[in-house]
Amino acid sequence: MNCAIHPKRKLPRAIVISCILVTVVYTLANVAFFTTISPSVMLATPAVAVLFAETFYGPMAWIIPFFVAMSTFGAVNGILFTSSRLFLAGEREGQMPQFLTMVQIERETPVPAVIFVSFLSLLFLAASNIYALISYVSIVNWLAIGLAVFVLVYLRWKRPGMPRPIKVSLIWPIIYLLCTIYIIILPLYQKPGKTGVGLLLMLTALPVYWIFISWRSKPSWLTRLSASLTRLTQKTLFVC
Incomplete structure (x- = not known):
């Protein structure tokens, strides 16, 4: 569809x-x-x-892990391209470094963001095991989802006159938000160490945002470095 x-x-x-x-x-x-x-x-x-x-299933038992692997590959593929598009949307709001938000000239795909997200994923996989990564990422993922749903409820309360092309009853985001709060609190209670690591990983975005976006009086060498990195990305990946 x-x-x-x-x-x-x-x-x-x-x-x-x-x-x-x-x-x-x-x-x-x-x-x-x-x-x-x-x-x-x-x-x-x-x-x-x-x-x-x-x-x-006997001799056909391989079919389950095979289809699980295929499903996982499809999910990772979708998440990779979706998260890469978030870089582009963030740059339009002035929240991301420019060299990560450009698109390929012919295909209009966010190649730098895809490469960057893929590199980070491989780095995390090399530095930790998959079960720890699930614990790290789940709290960050649900926290981001919870905040997004909270903003929806907040805007319905503070700005009821905003245009809403797709309308749903307010009860559904409230129920979803309550479930999300439970999912966030439970790992904080059961696995505070791993959950804390996940929150710390999320907070690493703050110095990046401060250096590349919020810090207006950057030293000249840092400004030249950022501009050089942007030009190098444009030349090597044919992006703009």
């Missing part, structure tokens, strides 16, 4: 259909797990779906 055409009609429809479909699939998967694997065994295994496949 191409939501770029008639988004006011197609976007709500796509959201409703996708939410219902994902809920049904996840519910059926959990019903299959709980009706075939005992709770004690389920708690003892780190990968319930793999155990389920090994128990019932």
Whole structure:
């Protein structure tokens, strides 16, 4: 469903259909797990779906980890390009360094941002294990989502007359916000160390913002370095 055409009609429809479909699939998967694997065994295994496949699929057990890997690859691909576009949107608001926000001349894709996000992802993977990264990123991700939903509720309260092309009842963002608060508080209580590391990683954006954006009286060498980096990015990646 191409939501770029008639988004006011197609976007709500796509959201409703996708939410219902994902809920049904996840519910059926959990019903299959709980009706075939005992709770004690389920708690003892780190990968319930793999155990389920090994128990019932025999030689075809590889199909579960294969499709999980394909699903993960698709999700990472989507997140990579979505987060890269955030750099472009941030620059338009004057919140990002210029050399990270340019787009490729012919394809109009944010190549510098994609490369930068990919580099950071590989760096984090090399510096830590995947389970720790999940703990680090989850708190940051849900905190960002919670703040975005809070702003929606705030604007509905402070600026009720703002144009709203797609309208929903205010009860839904409030419920979502309450669930998000619970998801944020729970890891803070259970894993304060890993959660704190995730928050510290998020706060590393503050010195970057201060150096490249907020600091108006930069020394001349830093200004020249930023301009040189921007020109080098333009020449090597054909971006503007």
